[in-house]
Amino acid sequence: MKILFIACLSPKTGNNTTAERIRDYIENAGHTCELRDTAEFESSAEVAQLLSQDPLFNGALAIHLFKAGSLLLDIQVPFGVIFGGTDINEDIKNEQKCLVMEKVLQKARFAVAFTEKMKEASELFMFSQRRKVYVQPQGIQTAVAKNFCWTEFLRSADVGTARVDELRVFLLVCGLRRVKDPLYLAHVFSKWHCQDPRNVLIIIGPKIDPVFSAEVESVIQRTAGVYMAQERSQRELHAAMRKCFALVNSSISEGMSAAILEAMHLGVPVLARNIPGNAAIVQHGITGLLYSSPQDFVDQSQRLMSDCELRKTLVKSGKDYVEEHHSLKQERETYQRLVATLQ
Template sequence: MKILFLACLKPKTGNHTTAERIRSHIESAGHICELRHAGEFQSSADVNSLLSQDPPFQGALAIHLYRAGRLLLDVQLPFGVIFGGTDINEDVKVEQKRAVMEQVLRKARFAVAFTTKLKEEAEIHLMSQSSKIYLQPQGIQTEVADNFCWTEFMRSSGVESEHVDELRVFLLVCGLRTVKDPLYLVEAFSAWHCKNVPNILIILGPNIDPVLTAEVKSAVKRTTGVFLAHERSQQEVHAAMKRSFAVVNSSVSEGMSAAILEAMHLRVPVLARNIPGNAAVVQHEVTGLLYSSPQDFLHQSQRLLSDQELRERVVRNGKLYVEEHHSLEKERETYQRLVDSLHSV
């Protein structure tokens, strides 16, 4: 079967990584899967032009009901959709977008939600029949770059210290865009660093929003203890996580943060902002720590520094949680079965 797969494919983002992983699942079953950036197309007419090529496509898949799913509304192909998080957490608040997403969900053969919370929200806000929405958490795998140099990474991030191994690095892994709120902790963390110099915050991720990127660079220049690292390959990000004291999330909205799950898999403590998407995967004091404000972040960080038993517990439980609930093999089986269902009667 030849499948068209539409997703937002900005380089080195969670969406891109997820889409590539799902594409590999589909192709490992013997299908042809052409992954395309939804931003290439303005309307269903543009997609139909692509579909007219030979050999013809026989099905389609999309991540994010509004950004990508709307492009499939007028195509004459069976298709399935995957909730991206922003569509349910944010776009349903806009009536015009919500109406479009309802149409997409009605026409789709199936939909996939990463968490029970997303599934429940979709059923409430998009008036969907529950039987159409499948629950499949993201499958997680990690790979640490063999040639990663921690000293070089720190130096390239602007950290000037002869004793980098003595620093406690809090690593905020995120694309620089508003929904990730990378500036949320900067002022509070900088003030903490001035009292506790070994504690530093490094923001690591691709420059997605030019305006916000400029704001982040400006904030980093005028504060101490906060640094900005240029984007890295996924293997290098995993290596940086492995060397960090903790991995941080400060998003205002999440579908399912791969960075959080990858940190857990790598046995690195997680400090995540207490929002529904994060609370769905981080159980406070069990698999990680949740915080509700910059000051609460500092409080939870200090607990992590002073309580070795707490640190060991969240690391151990985080690893077990990912292994039990985020199996790559289970994810592969689910998507292969759903794609096969596109041509069932």
């Protein structure tokens, strides 16, 4: 089969990484998979025209029920969809978007949710299509750059490196866009840093929204203890995670944060904002710590600093959780089986 696969492909984002991994699964099963960015198309008519010009396409796949799924409404070949996160958590609150997503799910042969909670959320609005929705968590694999220099990484983010070994670096990994809310902790963290300069927060990720990225940079330049690092390759990012004190997530909405799962797999404690997408994979006090406000973040961080046994529990349980529930083998088998139903 030849499959058209549409997703938001901003470089070095979770969506991009997930799409490339799933494309590999499809091609490893003997199919051809053409991965295209949603930004290439302005309407579903353009996608339908593409498929009419190339009749060799046998099916299609999309990540994000609204942004990508809506582009498949006019095609004549069978297709499947994968929930992205903001579609079910945010877009579904918009009546017009909800109607479009329901049409997409009605036409889709199957849909994939990363978590049971995401599937349950979709059923509240699209109950009649619930039998089409399968749950398959993201598969996780990590690899660390061998020649990574932690001191150089800190220097590149303009962090003073006089006492590198004494620093407690909190690493916030996210693409710079509003839904990731990277400045949520900035004010309270800066106050905490002034009380104890060893605590620093580094934000790292691609500048997806240029206007918002400029706003973030402007705030950080005048905020003590909060820094921004240039995006790195995945191997370098994983190496930085290994060196940090804790991985931070401050998103308003998440489907399934790959950064959280990667940190767990690398044996790094996680401090995640208490939102449904994070609470679905972080069990508070067991596999990570959830916080509900900026001050709560500081309180949970101080708890992590003072309790060595808690840290050991989070590291071990987090790694065990990822290895048990986020298997690449299981993910590969699921997508290969579902794509076969598009014949």
